[in-house]
Amino acid sequence: MDPNNPNPGYAREADVLVDTWETVSFVELHQPVLHLIPAGPCSILDIGAGSGRDAGHLAAMGHHVVAVEPVDELRTAAMTRHPSPRIAWIDDGLPELATLSRNETFDLVMLTAVWMHLDPQQRPPAMARLASLLRTGGLIIMSLRHGPMPAGRRMFDVGVEETLTLAGAQQLRAVFRMRAASMQPANRRAGVTWTRLALIKSNSPVSSVP
Numbered sequence: 001m002d003p004n005n006p007n008p009g010y011a012r013e014a015d016v017l018v019d020t021w022e023t024v025s026f027v028e029l030h031q032p033v034l035h036l037i038p039a040g041p042c043s044i045l046d047i048g049a050g051s052g053r054d055a056g057h058l059a060a061m062g063h064h065v066v067a068v069e070p071v072d073e074l075r076t077a078a079m080t081r082h083p084s085p086r087i088a089w090i091d092d093g094l095p096e097l098a099t100l101s102r103n104e105t106f107d108l109v110m111l112t113a114v115w116m117h118l119d120p121q122q123r124p125p126a127m128a129r130l131a132s133l134l135r136t137g138g139l140i141i142m143s144l145r146h147g148p149m150p151a152g153r154r155m156f157d158v159g160v161e162e163t164l165t166l167a168g169a170q171q172l173r174a175v176f177r178m179r180a181a182s183m184q185p186a187n188r189r190a191g192v193t194w195t196r197l198a199l200i201k202s203n204s205p206v207s208s209v210p
């Protein structure tokens, strides 16, 4: 495996994937958590931004978005599809996200269909980095993939309880949790489901989850 390109399938199939990811709208995909997304302008970090569907929608709402996408082919396609002066595109990835300043914080971090790309060793430092990028009271909205994995993709099983334990260690408390079938027909037929979590950064130790 090339450590600089752990998911060569994404680069090879970028055109098809971008079209596929754009078939579902931001509003459809994020319906269960729309009430958690601030209405007024705020600063949002979209990690693993893919086709730019979410970054584009959030920018159109008036938010300032930093969109992180490590795959050149996806990032270039996304910038073309969703041009906006309110989106800053960055070539970077978890767990380090080294390009972002150590002092920079966001009101909302979106991590949609990305966590399963991190192996068990990467997930604890990645959760710590996510927490460091969030202001107190800010939210992480993330989705966890369950079910069969496509061939040729670097993907791992990600458990909800494990994720909540990692989050709790960073004073991130779950305020929303919901599991649902995939919205992509092929994945739904294959039995893929997703757990959506919203985690709030508190300044007191986390003792319980919903």
Ligand SMILES: C[S@@+](CC[C@H](N)C(=O)[O-])C[C@H]1O[C@@H](n2cnc3c(N)ncnc32)[C@H](O)[C@@H]1O
Binding pocket: 007, 010, 021, 047, 048, 049, 050, 051, 053, 068, 069, 070, 071, 074, 092, 093, 094, 095, 111, 112, 113, 114, 117, 118
């Ligand atoms: C299934 S796609 C989801 C794209 C987009 N978030 C969406 O919901 O349509 C996974 C994305 O995560 C990106 N990705 C993979 N590994 C990553 C990492 N370590 N850090 C950040 N992004 C990563 C991929 O390049 C890809 O754009």
